[in-house]
Amino acid sequence: MLQYILNKAFYACLTLFGVVTVIFFLFNVLPGDPAQMMLGQNEDSAQIAAVKAKYGFDKPILTQYLYYLNDLSPLSFHSHKSEDYTFLSKGKYTHKKLFAISNTTMVIKLPYLRESFTKQGKKVSQVIGETLPNTAILAISAITIAIIIGIALGIVSALYKDRWLDKTIQVLSTLGMSVPSFFSAILFAWIFGYILHKYTNLEMTGSLYELDDFGERMQIQWKNLILPAIVLGIRPLAVVIQLMRNSLLEVFNQDYIRTARAKGLTEFQIIRRHAVKNALNPVVTAISGWFASMLAGAVFVEYIFGWNGLGKEIVNALNTLDLPVIMGSVLVIALLFIIINIFVDVIYGWLDPKVKLE
Template identity: 50%
Template sequence: MILYLLRKILYTFLVVFGVATLIFALFNLIPGDPARMVLGQRTDSLSIQAARSDLGLDLPVWKQYVKYINDISPISFHELNDKSSYMYYNPEAYGDGIKVISLGNGEAIFLKVPYLRRSYQSRQPISEIISNTLPNTFYLALAAIVFATIFGISMGVLAAIFKDTFWDRLLLVNSALGMALPSFFAAILIGWLFAIVLGKFTGLNLTGNLWEVDDLGEGVHLRLQNLILPALTLGLRPLGVITQLMRSSLLETLSQDYIRTAKAKGLNKRAIIFRHALRNSLNPVVTSISGWFASMMAGVIFVEYIFSWKGLGYIMVNALNSYDVPLVVGCVLTIAVIFSLVNLLVDIIYGILDPRVRLG
């Protein structure tokens, strides 16, 4: 088990390294000057040069790449007399728990929290921006996947029980419709219907966040109603997938020999389904749930942007519009880490759900 976890951690580092390399290369191929984006188009050339030097854009591309990998890596190499390295071992400015290993000749190895640099536009630390917006995406993704899981498994079980009946076909048509609707179209349709046309009856808003300041600016209040429409929109596609997976997996399980043995022993249909068949049918469903949750945590851009939900996808759109390269790269690296952690969790759950799958 320990070796397995170590391998997974190594794979995580390789995935994040590959993503960082790819996104760095892509942004260096895109035309445009981040320094001019930061200062504006009418800035004089001297200010542009100063900004490029401050951002490290005056260095060759390969040096920019090495410095960036050094920044985002938890293990980095620096010279102690280099002022640009002070951020890595100054506990007053960057927190405690950073260990320095001296190599002699004024060099050292730093074990540190990855440094994602600062936003070109706001000059805030990227880690601070992500930590402020990631919880919003988490709450939205959690609400959507809970909705999709509860209703998807229930609908899939009902479709399997009433196989080839009117109710089976109705549930399958609804699930296919949910999978076919593009997210941006579903968001516009649901927002228009429930927030504009039926807004007086539902009391739901088209835009908003989970926590909002009241009109008088006197306090922050929890607005759960703002979570309903984006969570419903985000949960439609995984709802359809989970329904069909649950139905097909349960029907396959019900055809196994041990189920026929249970029937021969005189067990009733409810006991066979819920005590024997259902648990062994959940593996593909768990895979689907984990994949969808990871993609939701990555930030479903259209849903967050249409409902003005200030999550990871929302700030990525704004960062792309303003050519804020460090913020985009920080968001993408966060997404890669989330996917890797979710995949590890799924492998562990597999061993718990199915006795045939054990982690050595």
């Protein structure tokens, strides 16, 4: 297991290095001047030059890239006399000095994602820390709906194969997979948040935390979670239904299922003790992929429902060319994908003893 974890950690570092390289050069060659976006329409040449010097936009692209790697690396180098834009020269984070050579000190620290261009020097880690929990709550709620209802309907569909109930479930699941999330979000918001508002008491838009009626304090509005969670869970729900049905039908044809039936076990006992666990491997794969995608932002759903999550924050950052927020968010998303994939590999070993962690 230790060897497996070390191998995964090594490949994770290589993957993150590739992601860092791609997103840095991709977003730094985009048209548009971040300095002008930050200053608005009242900028002058002196102000633009000052902002470029502060954030290092006046340096060669390769130098900016090396500075960025230095900020992200847990082991970084800091020049005593340098007044560059990296966080160490400003004392933004606590760090531990390892050793010094001439004017350069090597320190160990947490990765630094820099500061937002548009939020008055607010750290990117703070921006992500404020929005990612909202996205996580939304994603967990949506995937929970998909798992519970999807597995149940998949089992029902397999038990009633080729009957009207099975065909009805298949039509609904196919429809759920084919309808885009943004269209479902608009439709649900209009129907349940506007037309049926007096019956559902649900709003078209709203986030998890909102000001109370007196505007004095923030309070949790759980009802605002209902519509976006349902909309976000529709497509993974449809996938889980299809995978669970097909996988369960394959398991039903196995020899050990016929043996269990010959022993006199009821259909419920066969499903609970033998069939479901062995049919879950493809479902786990789908769930892990969808959950990682949901944590990636669920951009359309969050933006349409006004849910203050990471997806909405990424859209706002793209509109204002807030490069540190965009790049930091993409890095966090990549890290989440890697962690979830490792976790899924461990679950495979539990579900199927034939799967070896090598």
